[in-house]
Amino acid sequence: MTRDDALRSDAQDPLAPLREQFALPEGKIYLDGNSLGAQPKATPERVRRAIEQEWGTDLIESWNKAGWIDAPRRLGDRLAPLIGARSGEVLVADSTSINLYKVLHAALSLQQGQRKKVVSERSNFPTDLYIADSVVRAHGGELVLVDSPDEIPALLDEHCAVLMLTHVHYRTGRMHDMALLTRWAQQAGALTVWDLAHSAGAVPVDLLGAAADFAVGCGYKYLNGGPGAPAFVWVHPRHLGQSFQPLMGWLGHESPFAFTPNYRPAVGIQQYQCGTPVVLSLAALECGLAVFEQAQALGGMAALRRKSLALTDAFMAEVEARVPQARIVTPREHAFRGSQVSLALNAPLEDAAYAVMQALIARGVVGDYRAGDPARLDAEPHLLRFGFTPLYTRFVDVHDAVTQLADVLAREAWRAPEFQKKNKVT
Numbered sequence: 135m136t137r138d139d140a141l142r143s144d145a146q147d148p149l150a151p152l153r154e155q156f157a158l159p160e161g162k163i164y165l166d167g168n169s170l171g172a173q174p175k176a177t178p179e180r181v182r183r184a185i186e187q188e189w190g191t192d193l194i195e196s197w198n199k200a201g202w203i204d205a206p207r208r209l210g211d212r213l214a215p216l217i218g219a220r221s222g223e224v225l226v227a228d229s230t231s232i233n234l235y236k237v238l239h240a241a242l243s244l245q246q247g248q249r250k251k252v253v254s255e256r257s258n259f260p261t262d263l264y265i266a267d268s269v270v271r272a273h274g275g276e277l278v279l280v281d282s283p284d285e286i287p288a289l290l291d292e293h294c295a296v297l298m299l300t301h302v303h304y305r306t307g308r309m310h311d312m313a314l315l316t317r318w319a320q321q322a323g324a325l326t327v328w329d330l331a332h333s334a335g336a337v338p339v340d341l342l343g344a345a346a347d348f349a350v351g352c353g354y355k356y357l358n359g360g361p362g363a364p365a366f367v368w369v370h371p372r373h374l375g376q377s378f379q380p381l382m383g384w385l386g387h388e389s390p391f392a393f394t395p396n397y398r399p400a401v402g403i404q405q406y407q408c409g410t411p412v413v414l415s416l417a418a419l420e421c422g423l424a425v426f427e428q429a430q431a432l433g434g435m436a437a438l439r440r441k442s443l444a445l446t447d448a449f450m451a452e453v454e455a456r457v458p459q460a461r462i463v464t465p466r467e468h469a470f471r472g473s474q475v476s477l478a479l480n481a482p483l484e485d486a487a488y489a490v491m492q493a494l495i496a497r498g499v500v501g502d503y504r505a506g507d508p509a510r511l512d513a514e515p516h517l518l519r520f521g522f523t524p525l526y527t528r529f530v531d532v533h534d535a536v537t538q539l540a541d542v543l544a545r546e547a548w549r550a551p552e553f554q555k556k557n558k559v560t
């Protein structure tokens with residue numbers, strides 16, 4: 135792909151106008167929307183209104199007047215189409231970690247102590263594993279971790295309570311077949327918990343179509359809700375009323391303003407609300423979700439997926455053609471990957487990944503780095519991660535990012551001392 139080819143693809147891209155919705159700094163190629171999404175242009179004004187008018191002027195009246203109290207459900211309704219859920223089924227609240235805690239407890243309680251094994255991947259995002267560990271300890275259960283997805287079917291037996299997976303893997307970008315794994319798990323009597331942190335807004339998701347049981351996900355990645363944006367939680371309606379979530383706070387009560395001493399869960403997903411909504415962050419996330427509503431007129435998630443695959447295909451092809459020092463870790467097959475591409479560096483550069491990413495960032499190409507396990511560098515290498523948010527990434531960005539990567543490696547620009555210092559957040 136020449137630079138002119140890339141510019142031609144951008145000129146023909148039906149989704150190109152969506153980039154206008156984002157405040158992207160001049161001269162920066164932002165390929166880290168899988169970690170922190172870019173800022174919608176509408177966000178500062180919306181948050182300013184929440185601060186100045188709703189809070190500053192209307193004060194406490196805004197709980198009713200501005201609908202603050204219903205924002206977690208209102209935003210859940212706007213998010214629902216992105217994950218194949220219906221209106222009234224999704225709640226936006228708390229963090230992904232906390233929502234995982236709620237749904238894992240609920241799933242284990244549905245198994246009534248008959249089954250106690252939670253199955254997941256050793257390479258799953260650590261918070262998922264830590265939360266699962268905490269929940270199985272409380273239930274006297276066991277967390278069983280596989281090294282490869284191929285080992286999962288053998289573990290779906292009469293002891294398996296829950297299969298807990300991240301749909302799109304945070305390191306490799308590999309995507310699971312949600313419908314197939316859900317079917318296998320359920321045939322064995324297990325329930326499924328899906329972490330959609332790298333899926334929501336990145337790939338089409340069909341929770342109801344897959345008949346999944348529980349799902350959680352992040353608001354600050356592909357949904358562009360801003361740093362620390364609240365997360366979401368979805369529970370299949372067949373489980374509401376049968377299961378209970380353990381963080382029984384007052385806003386999950388059926389009648390919070392009755393102030394009764396006894397807890398009675400609200401009907402539906404509202405029972406997953408624990409405490410007071412994070413109003414300012416919800417106002418920001420509203421703007422992230424609004425962009426997807428505009429995308430709907432241009433073909434919605436199906437069109438975004440087509441563009442995401444075209445961008446990642448182009449990036450992979452360019453890396454293969456121009457960066458012999460790197461190899462692609464993300465699966466090539468469309469059905470098995472999300473919207474990111476991860477690269478590892480070949481010997482003898484395995485340990486240079488962090489410095490290479492710093493050198494790229496200094497040149498305005500922003501991705502990120504995820505450390506591998508030094509004991510298993512063959513199986514888990516250090517990674518350069520590149521996220522391709524189809525809402526705002528251009529084909530010319532793909533072209534120019536690879537040009538910079540090839541140059542950083544060819545000139546060994548990454549060896550400069552300033553790129554060796556590890557930041558707290560990588």
Ligand SMILES: Cc1ncc(COP(=O)(O)O)c(C=O)c1O
Pocket residue numbers: 229230231232259261262300304329331332352365
């Ligand atoms: C798969 C996955 N789950 C969860 C999280 C984060 O959870 P929390 O928002 O609770 O920090 C991340 C963050 O990158 C993630 O990649």
